[in-house]
Amino acid sequence: MIRVENLSKRYGEHQAVSDVSFVCAPGTVTGFLGPNGAGKSTTMRMICGLTEPSSGQASVLGVPYRNLPNPGRHVGVLLDAAARHPGRSGRETLLLAAMMLGVDRARVDEVLDEVGLASAAKRRVGGYSFGMRQRLGMAQALLGRPGVLILDEPSSGLDPEGIHNMRMLLRDFADRGGTVLLSSHLLFEVEALADRFVMISGGRVVAQGARDELLQERSGTLVRSAEPAQAALGEALAQAGLAVRTAHASGALVVDAVPEQVGIAVARAGVPLVELRAADDLGLEQLFLSLTGTANAEEAKA
Numbered sequence: 001m002i003r004v005e006n007l008s009k010r011y012g013e014h015q016a017v018s019d020v021s022f023v024c025a026p027g028t029v030t031g032f033l034g035p036n037g038a039g040k041s042t043t044m045r046m047i048c049g050l051t052e053p054s055s056g057q058a059s060v061l062g063v064p065y066r067n068l069p070n071p072g073r074h075v076g077v078l079l080d081a082a083a084r085h086p087g088r089s090g091r092e093t094l095l096l097a098a099m100m101l102g103v104d105r106a107r108v109d110e111v112l113d114e115v116g117l118a119s120a121a122k123r124r125v126g127g128y129s130f131g132m133r134q135r136l137g138m139a140q141a142l143l144g145r146p147g148v149l150i151l152d153e154p155s156s157g158l159d160p161e162g163i164h165n166m167r168m169l170l171r172d173f174a175d176r177g178g179t180v181l182l183s184s185h186l187l188f189e190v191e192a193l194a195d196r197f198v199m200i201s202g203g204r205v206v207a208q209g210a211r212d213e214l215l216q217e218r219s220g221t222l223v224r225s226a227e228p229a230q231a232a233l234g235e236a237l238a239q240a241g242l243a244v245r246t247a248h249a250s251g252a253l254v255v256d257a258v259p260e261q262v263g264i265a266v267a268r269a270g271v272p273l274v275e276l277r278a279a280d281d282l283g284l285e286q287l288f289l290s291l292t293g294t295a296n297a298e299e300a301k302a
């Protein structure tokens, strides 16, 4: 379990993160999404005790990260894949980490295998590609058999096969009861994997929830009555103060409300319906772009 409560971070005049709150439950993958500069890394660093929040708090497994005894045995963290000693081999890097964590050496070969780095394990990290460093970072995060994973842009630099394998690995991890928080600025990287999404823009959470919740909340309700009752339907919606966003040629209306609100309004007016459902004309990608803006937050700031 990861709990983030009203986290904020100010750098001088710049508010990098504002009042961010969310919870990641065991058995789920949470996709933390936002454009460059949105505040994802800063939030994750605050969760892991690497950046001091200006206000608010975060806990992992019920306590602040810094209070976890031997945190690597509980939480696997991948924040900066580039930060590895270039002169050591991948295997040496992990053997050292295993010694510090107090895990057996056999686990090193297990995780090298899991992330697909076994064949390059004896090569110096300095010669690794960015994607290979990401794999190594992932291996290190998994080393202590943690129950929680906090991963900043873990897919960046990976080839399609690497992305696929990582998705499988993380899905399996969550299905066995693990908690995963992973960030990305690209929706497609996490869309197929995440159970919940936290969307952040300009340091603020602009939406959060499961895919269907997010779409349902914002895409409205499609409602249609048989021809003779169409006027009555329009009146019933107006009386209930529900706005019609789109009127389709078929007579169907898309209303800015959840299906329950529309259902109650038309039932009160006694209007017979032939269709009532969540409108699905808005995809997650469109929602993400509309909420976070297509512009790069760093560029917008400049």
Ligand SMILES: Nc1ncnc2c1ncn2[C@@H]1O[C@H](COP(=O)(O)OP(=O)(O)OP(=O)(O)O)[C@@H](O)[C@H]1O
Binding pocket: 011, 014, 016, 034, 035, 036, 037, 038, 039, 040, 041, 042, 043, 185
């Ligand atoms: N140490 C720091 N000092 C000053 N400003 C910082 C610092 N770290 C981050 N920022 C600023 O805070 C904002 C949020 O940055 P952050 O790295 O958290 O965003 P991000 O969503 O992770 O972006 P990216 O996808 O580019 O990594 C940015 O405007 C960034 O310039």
